Amino acid sequence: MKVLLVGNGGREVALARNLVRTASSSDPVELIVQAGNPGLEPLGQSLVFNPLNPDDVAVRAKGRGVDLVVVGPEAPLVAGVADAVRAEGIPVFGPSKVAAQLEASKAFAKEVMEAAGVPTARAFTCRTTEEVEAAFNAFGAPYVVKDDALAAGKGVVVTDDRNVALAHATTCLNREDGVVLVEEYLDGPEVSLFCVSDGTTVVPLVPAQDFKRVGDGNSGPNTGGMGAYTPLPWLDDSVVDEVVKTVAQPTVDEMARRGTPFVGLLYCGLAMTSKGIRVVEFNVRFGDPETQVVLERLDSSLADLLYAAATGTLAHLPAPIWSPDAVVTVVMASGGYPDTPDTGHEITGIEDAEAIDGVHVIHAGTRFEITSSAEEVALGCCGFEPDEMLVNSGGRVLDVVGRGATVEEARAKAYEGVDWISFAGEHHRKDIATWPAELDAKN
Ligand code: AMP
Numbered sequence: 001m002k003v004l005l006v007g008n009g010g011r012e013v014a015l016a017r018n019l020v021r022t023a024s025s026s027d028p029v030e031l032i033v034q035a036g037n038p039g040l041e042p043l044g045q046s047l048v049f050n051p052l053n054p055d056d057v058a059v060r061a062k063g064r065g066v067d068l069v070v071v072g073p074e075a076p077l078v079a080g081v082a083d084a085v086r087a088e089g090i091p092v093f094g095p096s097k098v099a100a101q102l103e104a105s106k107a108f109a110k111e112v113m114e115a116a117g118v119p120t121a122r123a124f125t126c127r128t129t130e131e132v133e134a135a136f137n138a139f140g141a142p143y144v145v146k147d148d149a150l151a152a153g154k155g156v157v158v159t160d161d162r163n164v165a166l167a168h169a170t171t172c173l174n175r176e177d178g179v180v181l182v183e184e185y186l187d188g189p190e191v192s193l194f195c196v197s198d199g200t201t202v203v204p205l206v207p208a209q210d211f212k213r214v215g216d217g218n219s220g221p222n223t224g225g226m227g228a229y230t231p232l233p234w235l236d237d238s239v240v241d242e243v244v245k246t247v248a249q250p251t252v253d254e255m256a257r258r259g260t261p262f263v264g265l266l267y268c269g270l271a272m273t274s275k276g277i278r279v280v281e282f283n284v285r286f287g288d289p290e291t292q293v294v295l296e297r298l299d300s301s302l303a304d305l306l307y308a309a310a311t312g313t314l315a316h317l318p319a320p321i322w323s324p325d326a327v328v329t330v331v332m333a334s335g336g337y338p339d340t341p342d343t344g345h346e347i348t349g350i351e352d353a354e355a356i357d358g359v360h361v362i363h364a365g366t367r368f369e370i371t372s373s374a375e376e377v378a379l380g381c382c383g384f385e386p387d388e389m390l391v392n393s394g395g396r397v398l399d400v401v402g403r404g405a406t407v408e409e410a411r412a413k414a415y416e417g418v419d420w421i422s423f424a425g426e427h428h429r430k431d432i433a434t435w436p437a438e439l440d441a442k443n
């Protein structure tokens with residue numbers, strides 16, 4: 001199967017790695033990947049294209065005769081990449097522009113959840129500070145304020161400090177067409193459950209947990225995610241079925257009823273509250289960094305699963321097969337992250353980390369920088385290879401992944417890997433995959 005993968009972050013490296021790893025020997029996956037990630041390029045044929053330009057992606061998919069396009073990040077989906085590819089008659093794993101609003105607009109997601117009877121936090125959609133104040137009065141502390149628009153996981157502030165909450169709301173409202181949601185606070189540990197859908201049928205993957213705050217003990221601001229693990233030994237097995245029944249299936253049914261079927265990955269961000277399961281958020285694509293651990297446990301073909309979703313044939317596919325192993329990933333981030341990252345520093349130790357049995361390292365925000373002088377490059381003739389070094393180029397830089405028989409073993413492996421790697425300004429959490437008692441203390 002020839003697959004074009006759109007996106008070039010850590011999640012796409014995990015997708016690429018596992019598309020190839022799990023493919024059946026009778027139908028190997030031939031990958032075309034988006035250029036620009038030193039960890040992704042060796043996994044396929046790399047191609048330079050603009051992931052936010054639907055026509056560019058569709059033309060390339062057609063030109064290369066691909067069997068399937070898999071869209072990793074949300075921005076291309078919101079830009080309409082899946083619509084353009086589908087219009088060419090090419091199967092695509094990823095929702096249409098309209099269905100992607102489940103992630104792109106938190107207000108839209110709330111409306112769909114309400115129509116579908118899906119349990120979520122009560123919320124007010126606010127366009128003025130007066131409305132925000134009224135919502136604060138209605139719910140009380142802790143205050144939960146969400147930017148309505150896409151914000152890479154960083155648009156949400158949860159705080160007991162009303163002034164901080166109001167300041168965040170004001171910043172969002174001051175933007176053009178600024179809208180914020182003020183929500184009821186949800187207690188309890190969070191779970192990410194990915195559900196694959198072909199527009200009708202829903203197939204759940206295995207649950208994982210993400211660590212959203214930047215600091216140990218869930219302190220500091222929200223990030224895109226600082227680490228993840230699976231399985232969740234503390235979670236009752238019945239939760240997966242319950243989430244499919246009460247959250248994912250009703251949402252997929254509601255989207256179909258509206259004539260905007262959801263094809264792709266419905267990421268259910270859930271809170272296990274004292275009052276039951278509640279949806280914290282929907283995303284319309286694989287989570288980052290949960291994908292790096294979830295897909296590592298998949299023992300059946302990922303390409304077949306995504307192709308079945310893209311072609312409306314999920315009901316006929318056998319259920320995915322999962323390894324009982326545990327997998328943990330720790331994100332190594334740049335200085336400054338989640339604010340402006342301090343980039344351009346040499347990264348060392350990746351090979352040493354990968355030499356450990358059960359450890360691999362995923363590139364999320366790295367690039368090669370040429371270290372030969374401009375003069376050397378100018379004088380170099382055919383066959384000249386400039387010297388280059390690997391440097392950090394984004395907020396989240398590397399995902400160090402450890403695998404073992406238990407979560408404790410996998411965590412020990414991941415941190416053993418982390419210990420080998422360094423770059424100036426690097427920071428990571430020390431408490432990834434520790435038990436949920438600590439996770440309850442969100443503030
Ligand atoms: P979101 O972008 O909606 O997933 O929010 C990011 C993070 O903020 C979530 O993973 C939670 O940790 C936290 N959060 C969001 N909504 C709530 C809520 N209603 N109550 C408590 N925490 C929340």
Ligand code: GLY
Pocket residue numbers: 153210224225283286287288289290
């Ligand atoms: N890890 C959270 C997300 O992908 O949005």
